[in-house]
Amino acid sequence: MRIESIAIKNYRVFKDAELSNLSGMSVLVGANGSGKSTLFDVFGFLRDALQNNVDKALARRGGFKEVRSREATGPIGFDIKFRDKSGPLVTYSLRIGLKDNRPVVERELLKYRRGQRGKPWHFLDFQNGRGLAVTNEEDYGKPDAEIKRDEQKLDSPDILAIKGLGQFQKFKVVSSFRKLIENWHVSNFHIEYARSSQDAGYAEHLNEKGENVALVAQFLYERHRDIFDEILKKMSERVPGVKEIKATTTEEGKILLRFQDGAFKDPFVARYVSDGTIKMFTYLVLLYDPSPHPLLCVEEPENQLYPKLLQELAEEFRLYARRGGQVFVSTHSPDLLNGVKLEEIFWLNKQNGYTSIKRLCDNKQIRALVEEGDFPGELWKQGFFENTGL
Numbered sequence: 001m002r003i004e005s006i007a008i009k010n011y012r013v014f015k016d017a018e019l020s021n022l023s024g025m026s027v028l029v030g031a032n033g034s035g036k037s038t039l040f041d042v043f044g045f046l047r048d049a050l051q052n053n054v055d056k057a058l059a060r061r062g063g064f065k066e067v068r069s070r071e072a073t074g075p076i077g078f079d080i081k082f083r084d085k086s087g088p089l090v091t092y093s094l095r096i097g098l099k100d101n102r103p104v105v106e107r108e109l110l111k112y113r114r115g116q117r118g119k120p121w122h123f124l125d126f127q128n129g130r131g132l133a134v135t136n137e138e139d140y141g142k143p144d145a146e147i148k149r150d151e152q153k154l155d156s157p158d159i160l161a162i163k164g165l166g167q168f169q170k171f172k173v174v175s176s177f178r179k180l181i182e183n184w185h186v187s188n189f190h191i192e193y194a195r196s197s198q199d200a201g202y203a204e205h206l207n208e209k210g211e212n213v214a215l216v217a218q219f220l221y222e223r224h225r226d227i228f229d230e231i232l233k234k235m236s237e238r239v240p241g242v243k244e245i246k247a248t249t250t251e252e253g254k255i256l257l258r259f260q261d262g263a264f265k266d267p268f269v270a271r272y273v274s275d276g277t278i279k280m281f282t283y284l285v286l287l288y289d290p291s292p293h294p295l296l297c298v299e300e301p302e303n304q305l306y307p308k309l310l311q312e313l314a315e316e317f318r319l320y321a322r323r324g325g326q327v328f329v330s331t332h333s334p335d336l337l338n339g340v341k342l343e344e345i346f347w348l349n350k351q352n353g354y355t356s357i358k359r360l361c362d363n364k365q366i367r368a369l370v371e372e373g374d375f376p377g378e379l380w381k382q383g384f385f386e387n388t389g390l
Contacts, residue, residue, distance in 0.1 A: 001084045001180055001294065002326045009077035011045075012038045013355040015069040019346060021359060024321030027314075027340050028330040029380060030348030035355040036330035039348075040297045043328075044186045046078065046094075050178065054096055055103045055158040064096070064103045070353060075106050082180075088112045091120070092177065094160075104128055104157040110177060121147055123173045124165060129157035133165055133174070185293040187286065191275050191304060194282050198255045206286045213282045214255040218247035224290050231284045234316075238309055239277050257281075275304035280313075287316050292325035302333035311339030334377030342370050347385050360385070 005020040013035040019026070028036045041061070048057035058064050068076055075097040082090040095107040107127050111120040124133045132149040154164045162181070165174045186208060193211035203215035220228040235242045244260035259277065283301065298317070302310055314336055317327045331337065337345060343361040360366050360376065369379060379385065 001082045004081045004083050007079040008042060010069045010072040010074060011042060011076050012067060012069060013350060015072055015354040017355060017357050019357050023344060025318050025327045025344050027345045028348060029345060034348040034350045036348060040186050040299060043184050043297055047181055047184050050160055050163050050181050053158045054105055058103050064098055108161050124161050126161040129154040131161060180294050183293050184295040186297040189282060191278055194278050200249055200253045200255055205289060210282045213285055214247045214257045216285050218255060227288050227290060231288055234284055235281055238312060239280060276306055279304050280309060287320045292320060292323050295326050297328045299330050302331060302336055307335040310336040314339035334381045337377035337380055338375040342376055345376055
């Protein structure tokens with residue numbers, strides 16, 4: 001299930017913004033402060049609100065009044081449209097407001113549409129902790145099927161209904177949607193964490209900061225040797241000298257990454273390897289996860305990487321999307337932009353305190369320049385995005 005569009009209202013710099021016609025890979029470009037990190041935080045906020053509640057998710061970000069757009073009135077709102085490969089269009093709508101100075105879910109709606117003309121089924125429809133949920137999901141899609149709903153009450157009006165009802169097997173649609181959001185991954189990778197040693201243990205997936213990369217590498221080596229060998233092959237092709245990579249256990253029970261350079265007899269411990277080598281390896285471990293995240297956000301992957309590697313990394317992001325994930329990447333790099341398709345690039349433009357989002361291929365002038373042979377990254381570097389009315 002992939003996101004086709006997301007509309008955001010009153011969330012920090014996004015007073016009224018929308019990304020539409022999304023594909024498997026989307027690249028965000030814009031000046032500092034335009035909202036690239038804030039867009040990723042939207043995904044993080046929704047996941048936090050699901051795992052905890054709306055009040056706690058807002059508190060982590062300074063509270064409702066800090067998160068709501070400056071001088072805005074009305075609730076914070078999100079409208080996300082998904083579609084399975086061959087399934088119906090799914091719309092999830094969320095409105096968060098204040099009641100007695102406390103954040104509450106004013107409205108939460110999850111609906112499926114049957115075909116182009118079919119009336120949508122509201123699988124759940126909640127307001128302030130109370131609402132209705134469909135109880136005959138098995139009839140969805142049947143001709144002339146009638147919806148049956150039960151009234152439900154949550155423990156608190158700041159809890160998402162998809163969290164509460166998603167715990168029960170009888171609400172299968174809601175449960176599937178809950179699991180989808182729970183598995184979103186917003187990467188906050190830091191080189192210094194990836195260099196550190198880890199206590200011996202077990203990890204199947206790279207965490208947000210990348211500090212468990214040695215444990216995940218060990219897991220891939222032991223359980224998915226074919227994937228690990230593919231990562232090593234790509235490393236040897238893209239980083240000169242890399243011959244072998246191992247996760248080894250020290251006498252103290254720590255896991256260390258060791259990189260073997262073909263020109264030397266002894267391997268190097270990760271802390272003595274270049275930033276670019278560590279970062280490329282960590283991204284490949286993330287992107288070759290045997291169970292891809294349904295949504296992956298990566299912020300400015302170009303830092304510490306040799307420019308020539310960025311177009312190859314862009315292709316790795318695209319391959320990840322083809323394997324079942326959906327990727328959002330923010331960047332300031334012309335080299336990375338030169339490696340992506342025009343329809344994959346979104347321009348974030350902040351004016352008068354608020355940010356709008358435009359897809360570059362919708363601009364006739366930029367599309368014509370690219371069709372004539374110009375590269376998106378070069379146009380960005382020369383300031384064309386700002387000067388074409390985007």
